[in-house]
Amino acid sequence: MKYQRMNLRTYALLILFFLISVVQLTAQQTYSIKGVVKDNLSGEPLPFVNVIIWNSLNGSVTAEDGSFTIQGVSPGSYRLQASFIGYKPFVTAEFRVVKSDVFVGIEMEESSQNLQEVNVVATPFRKTAESPLGLRVIGFKEIEKSAGGNRDISRVVQSFPGVASTAAFRNDIIVRGGGPSENRFFLDGVEIPNINHFSTQGASGGPVGIINPDFIREVNFYAAAFPAARGNALSSVLDFKLQDGNQEKSSARAVVGASEVAFSANGPLGKKTTYLVSVRRSYLQFLFKAIGLPFLPTYTDAQFKIKHQIDKQNEISFIGLGALDDMKLNTGMKDMSDENKYILEYLPVVKQKTYTLGAVYKHFAGHNMYSLIASSSYMNNKNLKYKDNIEEPERLSLDYNSGESEFKLRSENLFRLPYIQLAVGGNVEYIKYTNESYQKIFTDRPFIQEYNTSLGLTKWGLFATATYESYNERFTASLGLRTDANNYSTKMNNMVDQLSPRLSLSYRFYKDFYVNGNIGRFFELPAYTSMGFKDNQGEYINKVNGLQYIRSDQAGIGLEFRPKSYLKFTAEGFYKHYDRYPMSLTDSIPLASKGADYGVLGNEAVQSTATGRAYGLELMGRWYNYKGLTFIASYTLVRSEFKDGRNTNRYLPSSWDNKHLFTFSGTYSLPRNWDVGAKFRYVGGAPYTPYDLEKSSLVEAWDAKGNLYYDYSRFNSGRLKSFTQLDIRIDKSYSFKKWMLGLYLDIQNALNSTYNQPDVFIKTGEIMNPEAPVSQQRYELKPVKRTSGTLLPSIGIMIDF
DSSP states (O other), X not given: OHHHHHHHHHHHHHHHHHHHHOOOOSOOOOEEEEEEEEETTTOOBOXXXXXXXXXXXXXXXXXXXXXXXXXXXXXXXXXXXXXXXXXXXXXXXXXXXXXXXXXXXXXXXXXXXXXXXXXXXXXXXXXXXXXXXXXXXXXXXXXHSOTTTTTOHHHXXXXXXXXXXXXXXXXXXXXXXXXXXSEEEEETTEEESOSEETOOBTSOOOSEEOSOGGGEEEEEEESXXXXXXXXXOSSEEXXXXXXXXXSSOOEEEXXXXXXXXXXXXXXXXXXXXXXXXXXXXXXXXXXXHHHTOSEEEEEEEEEEEEEEEEETTEEEEEEEEEEEEEEEEOTTOSSOOHHHHHHHHHOOEEEEEEEEEEEEEEEEOSSEEEEEEEEEEEEEEEEEEEGGGOXXXXXXXXXXXXXXXXXXXXXXXXXXXXXXXXXXXXXEEEEEEEEEEEEEEESXXXXXXXXXXXXXXXXXXXXEEEEEEOGGGSEEEEEEEEEEEESSOTTXXXXXXXXXEEEEEEEEEETTEEEEEEEEEEEEOOOHHHXXXXXXXXXXXXXXXXXXXXXXXXXXXXXXXXXXXXXXXXXXXXXXXXXXXXXXXXXXXXXXXXOSSSSBSSOSXXXXXXXXXXXXXXXXXXXXXXXXXXXXXXXXXXXXXXXXXXXXXXXXXXXXXXXXXEEEEEEEEETTTEEEEXXXXXXXXXXXXXXXXXXXXXXXXXXXXXXXXXXXXXXXOEEOOOEEEEEEXXXXXXXXXXXXXXXXXXXXXXXXXXXXXXEEEEEEEEESOTTSOGGXXXXXXXXEEEEEOOOEEEEEEEEEX
């Protein structure tokens, strides 16, 4: 291990030397930023709008047709600031100027009072009347250059308060003590089922993100006060805003990263149509095989967006996202460590397919904007496992093949009235869930669980939100209502049972100080894996058990201070109460504490009887892109607990009860297109459940699962030590006449910190008591110490042309 770590350090130093030794060969080019400014509801162009590069004096004024041009712009990252009498000042999302002129569309919102003077400062720290707290806007540069983020949004959000992470190589999003199944994702308004390769079915995590960061304009990350139009979430909503293709000229980008190669292109398809397209392919399987890891993952993903401007008042966008995942086992390793033996004993062969296709139509009609979103999503998940990885029929222990098809239609209407803005809409969905499962199970005896499911499900929902903003946005209020239902059972088909009211308030009580608050009730549909689970008699057992929507009552209050347009401090307290959470009838623990591992969440008998709570305090300071500096410093005190399934009067820590989280993440832009960044993260120790070695050592038990069994009578009675990690990143870009070269070095865990995990056990292959009856025979188990964390450097190359 020491020899391997020394090789990694040497490798990192060689890469760093290479980056520093490169010399720029040509003079810096300059380009133009072009665009048009429109009213966000009518689509009408706005003349005489003042448009400048944010935090600069370089700008322009729009012409009669709303167009503008800003010249003499060097390559880099920029935002634009637009201001106009009668409209709210607006700061755009961040965008890149690479090797050609760029086109930026700006949509401005009319003030509720048409006053000649307003005293609202333009800032990138946008908040809405509906979500005055818990909303973080993440720019593309924070994704692109985040240290340790590997250009993956699931890792970037870990810099924000309330977001926990595991030490494992996974992208589970754990927000404010909630489980990884409580998050929802939208891509330009189109809901997508998951954002990770090799995802956990029924949850949200996986090792690598699917979405190409080159497409992202910005991300609205809601950790609370979820918009009524975005239902079925209890912990977070990630609303991805995609870029539009360049209207001026086609361009392309090629990327060789730490784990993948990628190609993307964008540009015009005529005068009114633009496109974005990308393809990525991993080469992780070669790296993993070279360094002797027990699994060999391969993934491919593709993404596109086509936007067509039908006329001044109508536009339509087509969006697609798909992935193919294939993970094989590396059983032919010459040097088989005990830890690799442990992993190979239980890890199945995994194959996944997933895609989403969507269309978004928008109609601008004066003081009203109408949107219609239609989409189709599909996920197929296959898991296959043989005892000792010998493919013989009698050794088969798991053959899992499941599919989820979703067809969705959603309508949204936004009305601008005097003093009030009203949003109303509804959705209807059809779901098809299939499952063909064969699995060996051991509880107190071995048995075969085998069933075939074909479940059709219709869902529907309605929502409405009214918002009010006073003069100068001194006071804002939002009152929303949502309701959902489906035809699964009488426990879920009454919309009154899922009424979801929410109220948000914000008041600027002194200069740049605000107090913000939100209270609401939110619902989430249990995973399809639970709804479609059958017993061996072919009955939907969880329908019989009275499965219901999960309910969470949430409240939050916070203080906000904005001393500068680029600087913000917040303090937010939150409380979440969970009710009707699915409780495992096998383990007597809530599914809320599961889902952060490979496999499937929810395919078991459950009842909607678990209750829990999560509460805490978040502190954050955020400095955004002023004088080259961007940083986030955050601290979270969080508790996450659920009542004991065996003793309803006692709260036990959930698996996400980390208690303390601290993160500092920042980047600094140096002259001559150098950027340096760092992220330091402290995560408090998570609870864990000890293993039941007496049960695990039974031959019938081990052969059924190929792994250890937890002692749930001691659920989360242990606690791991906290872990820290420092990541460092260095970027350098070179601008040539017709192309641009970008290089980066990303060193994860630069301090080489180690993280001790609970010891595991492997079987030695010998039965200690072969003379005993089969039901009493036991394997000899050998302890294996597990530590994770090693210095991991990676290099990336990006070429824009």
